[in-house]
Amino acid sequence: MEETIRRFKAHLAKMHAYEHALGVLYYDAETVMPKAGGEGLGGTVGVLSEESYRLSTAPELREMLKTLLENRAALDDVTRREAEELSENMERMEKIPMEEFVAYQMAQSEASRVWHEAKPANDYAAFEPHLAKLIDYQRRFAGYMRPELPAYDALLDQYEKGLTMQTLDAYFADIRAKLLPVIHAIAKRGRKIDTSFLQKEFPIWKQRQLSDYIMQVMTIDRACCAIGEVEHPFTTGFNKRDIRITTHYHADDLLSSFYSVVHEGGHALYELNTGDDLFCSPLGTGASMGIHESQSRFFENIIGRSEAFLRFVFPKMQELFRAELAGVTPHMLYLAANRSEPSLIRTEADELTYSMHIMVRYELEKKLIAGELSTKELPEAWNALYREYLGIDVPDDTRGVLQDSHWSGGMFGYFPSYSIGSAYASQIYAAMQKDIDVPALVGKGELAPVVDWLTEKIYRFGCMKKPAELIENACGVPFDPTYYTDYLTKKYSEIYGL
Amino acid sequence: MEETIRRFKAHLAKMHAYEHALGVLYYDAETVMPKAGGEGLGGTVGVLSEESYRLSTAPELREMLKTLLENRAALDDVTRREAEELSENMERMEKIPMEEFVAYQMAQSEASRVWHEAKPANDYAAFEPHLAKLIDYQRRFAGYMRPELPAYDALLDQYEKGLTMQTLDAYFADIRAKLLPVIHAIAKRGRKIDTSFLQKEFPIWKQRQLSDYIMQVMTIDRACCAIGEVEHPFTTGFNKRDIRITTHYHADDLLSSFYSVVHEGGHALYELNTGDDLFCSPLGTGASMGIHESQSRFFENIIGRSEAFLRFVFPKMQELFRAELAGVTPHMLYLAANRSEPSLIRTEADELTYSMHIMVRYELEKKLIAGELSTKELPEAWNALYREYLGIDVPDDTRGVLQDSHWSGGMFGYFPSYSIGSAYASQIYAAMQKDIDVPALVGKGELAPVVDWLTEKIYRFGCMKKPAELIENACGVPFDPTYYTDYLTKKYSEIYGL
Numbered sequence A, B: 001m002e003e004t005i006r007r008f009k010a011h012l013a014k015m016h017a018y019e020h021a022l023g024v025l026y027y028d029a030e031t032v033m034p035k036a037g038g039e040g041l042g043g044t045v046g047v048l049s050e051e052s053y054r055l056s057t058a059p060e061l062r063e064m065l066k067t068l069l070e071n072r073a074a075l076d077d078v079t080r081r082e083a084e085e086l087s088e089n090m091e092r093m094e095k096i097p098m099e100e101f102v103a104y105q106m107a108q109s110e111a112s113r114v115w116h117e118a119k120p121a122n123d124y125a126a127f128e129p130h131l132a133k134l135i136d137y138q139r140r141f142a143g144y145m146r147p148e149l150p151a152y153d154a155l156l157d158q159y160e161k162g163l164t165m166q167t168l169d170a171y172f173a174d175i176r177a178k179l180l181p182v183i184h185a186i187a188k189r190g191r192k193i194d195t196s197f198l199q200k201e202f203p204i205w206k207q208r209q210l211s212d213y214i215m216q217v218m219t220i221d222r223a224c225c226a227i228g229e230v231e232h233p234f235t236t237g238f239n240k241r242d243i244r245i246t247t248h249y250h251a252d253d254l255l256s257s258f259y260s261v262v263h264e265g266g267h268a269l270y271e272l273n274t275g276d277d278l279f280c281s282p283l284g285t286g287a288s289m290g291i292h293e294s295q296s297r298f299f300e301n302i303i304g305r306s307e308a309f310l311r312f313v314f315p316k317m318q319e320l321f322r323a324e325l326a327g328v329t330p331h332m333l334y335l336a337a338n339r340s341e342p343s344l345i346r347t348e349a350d351e352l353t354y355s356m357h358i359m360v361r362y363e364l365e366k367k368l369i370a371g372e373l374s375t376k377e378l379p380e381a382w383n384a385l386y387r388e389y390l391g392i393d394v395p396d397d398t399r400g401v402l403q404d405s406h407w408s409g410g411m412f413g414y415f416p417s418y419s420i421g422s423a424y425a426s427q428i429y430a431a432m433q434k435d436i437d438v439p440a441l442v443g444k445g446e447l448a449p450v451v452d453w454l455t456e457k458i459y460r461f462g463c464m465k466k467p468a469e470l471i472e473n474a475c476g477v478p479f480d481p482t483y484y485t486d487y488l489t490k491k492y493s494e495i496y497g498l
Helices: A002-031 A035-056 A059-070 A077-094 A098-121 A124-145 A151-159 A165-189 A204-217 A254-272 A289-303 A307-320 A330-337 A354-370 A378-390 A415-435 A438-443 A448-457 A467-475 A482-496 B002-031 B035-056 B059-070 B077-094 B098-121 B124-145 B151-159 B165-189 B204-217 B254-272 B289-303 B307-320 B330-337 B354-370 B378-390 B415-435 B438-443 B448-457 B467-475 B482-496
Strands: A225-229 A235-239 A242-247 B225-229 B235-239 B242-247
Touching: A002 A035, A002 A059, A002 A077, A002 A225, A002 A235, A002 A242, A002 B002, A002 B035, A035 A077, A035 A098, A035 B002, A035 B235, A035 B242, A059 A077, A098 A124, A124 A151, A124 A354, A124 A378, A151 A165, A151 A354, A151 A415, A165 A354, A165 A415, A165 A482, A204 A225, A204 A254, A204 A307, A225 A254, A235 A254, A235 B035, A242 A254, A242 B035, A254 A289, A254 A330, A254 A448, A289 A415, A289 A448, A289 A467, A307 A330, A307 A438, A354 A378, A354 A415, A415 A438, A415 A448, A415 A467, A415 A482, A438 A448, A448 A467, B002 B035, B002 B059, B002 B077, B002 B225, B002 B235, B002 B242, B035 B077, B035 B098, B059 B077, B098 B124, B124 B151, B124 B354, B124 B378, B151 B165, B151 B354, B151 B415, B165 B354, B165 B415, B165 B482, B204 B225, B204 B254, B204 B307, B225 B254, B235 B254, B242 B254, B254 B289, B254 B330, B254 B448, B289 B415, B289 B448, B289 B467, B307 B330, B307 B438, B354 B378, B354 B415, B415 B438, B415 B448, B415 B467, B415 B482, B438 B448, B448 B467
Parallel strands: A225 A242, B225 B242
Antiparallel strands: A235 A242, B235 B242
């Protein structure tokens, strides 16, 4: 038994090594690789993915897992959960033929490269065949993994266990019913919020200093966390001692990168504070995409867009941008940071209209995966839904269907977790408020108690608990989305004087 | 036979993938990885190195190589040379026990991490046990690989085939005999060269723009070549479409990074212009360390420190640093860029005294590998040789024995190739001058004909020719170091009015 555990841990270390290397290759490709480097990258990613796949479906691993799970009671908690996770994963993976998996990885790498060129060029036609290929792979993979489920449910389940179209259809209908009235009220009778003072040139080399400052306020240890620059910001990590966030600086927009850093910083805090006992273990990461997004959106919206936070960071902003922010008060900044208006770009959407963007993607993904919509028809369908849900016309694919990196990364079923994450975040915030006075602490720039609370209730567990368990553990009650609609209704009614 | 070739090429692609991944991990660690990331990196490097080692010594590869080399006449040139290279490499590798090789890779990764902390902290004691370990490994590896040779000759041979202590002892004695008189004459009766106008603050964000400009003048295609920032500049590449140079910016020194970029740019041009038929082949890289250094030092010294080049780039420098360079003329800059004075730091040494720095390292490496000098005694021996060869006192280990990254990277026997490279470069320059008027072209900023000449004579061959063949191919005569001493004597006699 001891020998099996030793061999199992050695096997995990090997699997971790391939994921680590593939992760660094991906991060490097997005941040610093010269463009033509993509030509040689696909082959390398293919070779490493093949070995990674082989390791996670290896007969010797199956045999070790069998021994371990037959002796479940004799295992420590971490080893037991590792064995359970890998066993589930193995079952899923074994159903995908290896050659198809490797071919998919290469197709994905190529699609990503093409998307990087197609987006700025407004060239959906160039990207379309690659997207069609990825959807085809994903649909087939869904069928292999969970033949008993509709394909899109199988994909949703990968990112948030147990999430289904049935739940989401009801969830979005509810949010739409409660939040659309607020959105309409703002359009009709909300006060006008001035954001003109943000339309200036904010030199990027100074914005970089602001990023450093925000990361420091957020208690992010830079010895364990780097920041890179990319087209579409994301966070990745290889273990709790090496996390990478990214941002995109716009010279004419101060708050875009500011909130990217706060958002990605939330993801980073989760990873940085997983338990030491899970270092380099497959369990040493976030429990699910939804829980991960709850943390990024908690920091971005609930903390980062609070008046307390903006009052605290304002002096630093003034120091960096004295001339640009002349005559601006923290309250003006607070209102500007929370202005709500239907818009084109998801990542720059306000907190209130954000879920409408997710709904567009949700409806389209459902149809793409079900084969009810072709990739050729996609831009038109995208534009129609933006008109329907957000009331606006999409002027080009750059700001339309090409705006997100997710689909070029083969991620279908991921978007809904952003919305679910926001709902989790509101509920977590309500629970946290019972223990500590968050606005008072944030107003003094003391985020450590907030991070400590989250570490105690959520972060340290990594994947040791399932999403539903974590929410109940942190909040004392099961998941309840009304915290979300209550929070938004209250916040936006105050801001807009409804 | 066709099937063997197909399998051989697939095996090469796999080997290439691991080298590619390990290369990116290394580059990432040096440029962007957060410091604590080193803790999890060693394990990953160990796993990939083990597989990389397994592939290069795999029984199926041995059998393929046997078949291929028995049918040598039926192979195209590239496949034949690939088989020869790998066969030699395999013989060498097979002599190193796998566990020792893997343990070495991890020890090297750790030594590198420690050196990064020890250098700024002037803490040789922290680095010393790691260095001792690496030397021990290298000495043993030398014995495994070439038991018939003195250990240091075996190490030299890795970087420059056929190079021996016998050759180098004579070579350095000759250089010392011819160049020391010039160095002494400058000290006694050379004109004083003013460099005070370089002791200013040159903002790093502007220096970054200068780097972009220099790379453009050098005809370096940025779609295939990135630039990163590190402690000690180096160049790495994964294939001709993805080359990475690095530099280190000093806010109070304009020329340090400037010449790092020109130097590393020379390495990059070589890799970028290897033949398309060698893309992702093990032959698609420089022929040897000496030839590689000949290119970096050709661009750094012969082109980059020529009056023609500095006259051409001067307007751009003025544009970026108008206030800082007020009253400076291109000729003043030329003299300043070529000021010769014994100094502490190899990478910032002038062209004339540079080989003295190499001689120090050469003498020390010989003794360390022979076991005639311990790592504990090394700083004292280093300081003594700097006094003897360069006439200066070393104030601390940061600027002494800890200054270079090579030893922490396990590279012993590499340094002499810098000096040999300079000698190659002078001979190549003399041959090039017969075909094209280099200073006239450089004065107009037209470096393309220079790069084309080098591509035609050297670059495109990659590893298809051996160093000695390449020199004879480019120059029409075998290697002759007197071009080097002639070139330096002439250049420095003029500059100093001897």
